[in-house]
Amino acid sequence: MNRKTRNTKTKEMVMSTLSNSDSALCHEDIDKKLSGKIDRVTIYRILQGFCNEGKIHKISGDNGKTYYALCDNCSAGNHHDNHIHFRCMSCETVSCINETTVTPKLPKGYSVSGFSLLIFGYCPNCLTC
Ligand SMILES: [Zn+2]
Ligand SMILES: [Zn+2]
Ligand SMILES: [Zn+2]
Numbered sequence: 001m002n003r004k005t006r007n008t009k010t011k012e013m014v015m016s017t018l019s020n021s022d023s024a025l026c027h028e029d030i031d032k033k034l035s036g037k038i039d040r041v042t043i044y045r046i047l048q049g050f051c052n053e054g055k056i057h058k059i060s061g062d063n064g065k066t067y068y069a070l071c072d073n074c075s076a077g078n079h080h081d082n083h084i085h086f087r088c089m090s091c092e093t094v095s096c097i098n099e100t101t102v103t104p105k106l107p108k109g110y111s112v113s114g115f116s117l118l119i120f121g122y123c124p125n126c127l128t129c
Contacts, residue, residue, distance in 0.1 A: 010038050014046045015055070023093040024059055024069035024085070057081040059094055062118060067094040082115050088123035095123070 017033045018025060025033070030043055038046075047068055050056040054074035059067040071081060084097040103115045 010042060011046050011049075013038060014043060015050070018056060018068060018070055023095045024067035026061070026065045026067045026094075028065075030068075052076060054079060059085045059096075059118070060116060061087055061094060062120060063087075063092075069094075069096050079114075085116070085118045086123065087118060087120045088126055089120055090122055090126040093123060094118075 013034060014030060017030055021029075021033075027040070027043060027047070030047075031040060034043070047056065050068075051058060054076045055071055056068045057071050057074070057079055059069060061067055067085075069085075071079065074080060081096075082100055082103070084099050084101055085094055086097050087094045097119075101115065101117055103112055106112065
């Protein structure tokens with residue numbers, strides 16, 4: 001297998017891990033799901049690449065971790081993921097909530113390049129058991 005094929009394969013593995021999950025995943029989750037088949041640095045680089053390509057977006061958790069989730073209709077360098085994210089305090093999953101938000105009005109002189117809103121509480125799964 002040449003280098004390029006291997007790169008494509010590792011990228012596919014990371015992508016399918018993300019698309020098979022119903023919630024956003026942090027670096028550790030992806031690492032665990034791939035059970036060490038790809039080294040951490042490579043995973044990190046692939047995730048960065050996907051972000052730049054507009055395939056996934058980052059979510060900063062209130063726990064200091066960064067989560068990654070698939071984008072809906074973004075393109076390279078043009079993310080418009082202004083939806084809400086929810087972090088469950090019990091199972092710690094982070095999910096994209098399909099509700100768009102309006103960026104709050106800011107005082108004059110501020111330039112906005114992104115907006116993130118994280119809500120925390122308990123997810124339906126945790127509430128039913
Ligand atoms: Zn996006
Ligand atoms: Zn939960
Ligand atoms: Zn999202």
